[in-house]
Amino acid sequence: MPELPEVETVVRGLRTPLIGRTARDIWHDWARTIRPTPIAPDPAHFAARIAGQTFRAIERRAKYILCHLDDDILVVHLKMTGRLYVTPDDAIHDADRWVHFRVQLDGGVQLRFSDARKFGFVALTDDFSRLAPALGPEPLADTYNIEALRAGLHGHRKAIKALLLDQAFVAGVGNIYADESLHDAKIHPLRASDSLNDDEIAHLHAAIRRALTDGIEREGASVNWYRKPDGTSGKAQQYFHVYDRAGEPCLTCGTPIEKIRVAQRGTHYCPVCQPTPTLLKG
């Protein structure tokens, strides 16, 4: 479940082993792992186009990894179970049976994309905006202040949890950090997004940024599949207040954490710290 902190950690971990390397060829064993683009509509075009291009910079936008090459961008989305790492050519392939895409690099190393559930993808593009859907503001950007959050809320009337998961509302927040942010802000996940008062908006703004910043500092949450590029686990899961803690005591008040479904996602909250709204519609 790589979200903003996990993707950011992967990006940071890839810079040293990847920047300066030149691509030679690619390999894949699952067609849908490679998303077609105008400049690389199939694996043969992809291979011909990437060959000879050097990795110059790596950045994150929302949950996308953007590897800037000389002319193009290698875009990767990890979705649920994706892993991306650089490894020596001769590293035992069987050690990771879910590798579906590799880029052969110079220097005897490979960039490998592993994805057990095959939801993720790689793509070679010269226009990221055409590849990705409309993405909302980066929540950790200096420009994402309370007013930016309030502006995003305007015109919406749906459960706040569902809105937090909407990448057009705010980019990079997923199920884990949405639950953690709402608990920190003491807001029930089913609260109508247009019912938040000024104090709650301010608290939610701070909570989102705190959850994501802490997540990055802890190098992401390794609940099951996520790993850093060096293969080790993140530590953010050790600090969850509500996510994956159904039935366990709230760290604030001791009440058992409850789990419901909101927007088709498992949603965890404290019924005392985050009181149930009396009106969901009205």
Place this chain on the structure above:
DNA sequence: CCAGCCCCCTGTCGGC
């Protein structure tokens, strides 16, 4: 505009 559902996939786990 929004809630709900399906789909893409496969590993894991609880129940029988």
Place this chain on the structure above:
DNA sequence: TGCCGACAGGGGGCTG
């Protein structure tokens, strides 16, 4: 122990 259904959830798409 083995089988089976439920569940995990990022994101696109469709329907009511």
